Amino acid sequence: MRAVIVETDILTPFGPGIDACWDGLLANRTAISRLTRFSTKALFSDYAGTIPGLTYHGEMSLVMQMISQLFARTGTKIPTDAKLLLATTKGEIDLLEKSIITGTGDGAESSLSNLLKKVINLTGTTGGGLVVSAACTSSSAAAARAAATIRSGHADCVLVVACDCVSEFVFSGFSSLMALDKVPARPFDKNRAGLSVGEAAAYLLVMSEERALREKRPITGEIAGWGMSDDANHMTGPSRESEGLVRAINAALDSAGISADRVGFVSAHGTGTPYNDAMEMRAFRAVFRGRNVPVYSIKGGIGHTMGAAGLVEMAIAQRARRENVVPPTVNLKDADDDAIAWVSDHRRVVEPNAIALVTNAGFSGINSALVLA
């Protein structure tokens, strides 16, 4: 049973919708800006990718403001029988911040189960719901589970919702790890020095091909293969040998029933940290064996949106497939030696309906790879 994508939308620092993000990336613009949401005086950076107009520590959490905006835009009715997979790393962590800073409220309000209840109510789904959290691969892991559930015949409609926000909690944590670049992130650049935290919300409606055709839904792509692995190496850094990501990519290609030479381009995780980007390039070289495949990262444009990254990157990769062009890697000036001829600061034309590989990696050494066809 093929798992096909029938609807997707995103809210990113470029604003609502895939068009806004796509146009920003193609124009080689960054939506990363100086952070005013909280004081960054003592922190390692003051840049982040934030969504304009959100209220911090207000009545509603940041991610619920984002998800509400996202679904208010949709013209598509979400099938009520859809199974819901909610992907996030920290969900409504700003509620916990508020309760600790002010000494009021209950930190337990920030539990992921509470957020799941809210998203079920908002989307009106009755097909059951799960939170899936796998560090910064959360939403690609959830998309993989959605496709696996459909392929196995256990469900024919799955709604994946992803979200994470820029909070003092997360920002100070990345700062303590010295993982932040002092300037907007520069993935794959020789002078890259860390990531920029970003925020986003996204959803993806996945159906069995049979149901999508029966309901006359527009099919925009297929999650043709997926692979997940763990490095079993380090809590916060990737394995420098890249064997974990290579295993995830090979599993995804096997799952899709294709060889590496069919892949037309790669949407990389590309955080801008020295270790991640070097690890990814090593993996791509191992998988594609001498063939330079167009690789890009969108994190110089919107920052690292953590649990939402995979879904946003899938949406952009889908758009790239449709337009036969991949966006530039924003903020790239001087490509690292191992990335030369793979990444570019210009948009590039790719084969019509090229098969896309989307990679993500996260804390605890988690790797994911998705094949979009």
Next chain:
Amino acid sequence: MMISVRGIGWVTSTGYGSVRLGLQHQFAQGEGIHSLAKLGIFSQPFKNFGRLDGMSRKTVSAVALALQDAGVEYSSACKQDIGIIGTSREGSLKSDIDYFKDYVENGRTLSRANLFIYTLPSSALGEAAIHFGLIGPLLYATALDGSFAEFFDMSVEMIVAGETGRMLVGNIVEDEALYFVIDGKQEGNAFCSLIEARSIVESTHGIPEILRQLSILKIKKGIA
């Protein structure tokens, strides 16, 4: 493909054990989850067990007991294609509070990386992956009703689709942790079928009662 349960390990605030081998140890005075690394449950020394957060200590201990129960040898140096799915109602809430309170008490200027790394619900599973050399899929998941059985189904999907050969599936409820080793391999003795285990987990409330039902099943099956 027939999916079987190979081993089950558990930890509570009063003791620890495994189901198939019938291991059952009550903590002596002064012992507890914090002292599990000294009680011989790990077949290789667990470096820095004391620096782990509570969720990680319970997870790695129950995993060690489950692997031992299943007869699966391990080493961080010799990695194996085993995946892990963990669930809990609270996720990383306690570590979240510890991290952010500490940060606020330090005037919102100094944050501690060693506390921050445990603020992901999947962090405890990462500690298990590193110590036991687990290189299969790893994720934390939680259901609205706190149900655990659904994650057996997810694991089966992974095994049947060839995403991994073997899975650890576990649940943590406050001070109690329970982990199962499941696979679709033909060789070796299974403790029970996944259907039997799923039925117990789905119809039984609380880890102590699940353990009691599993013990009854063991007697019924005549497993010594």
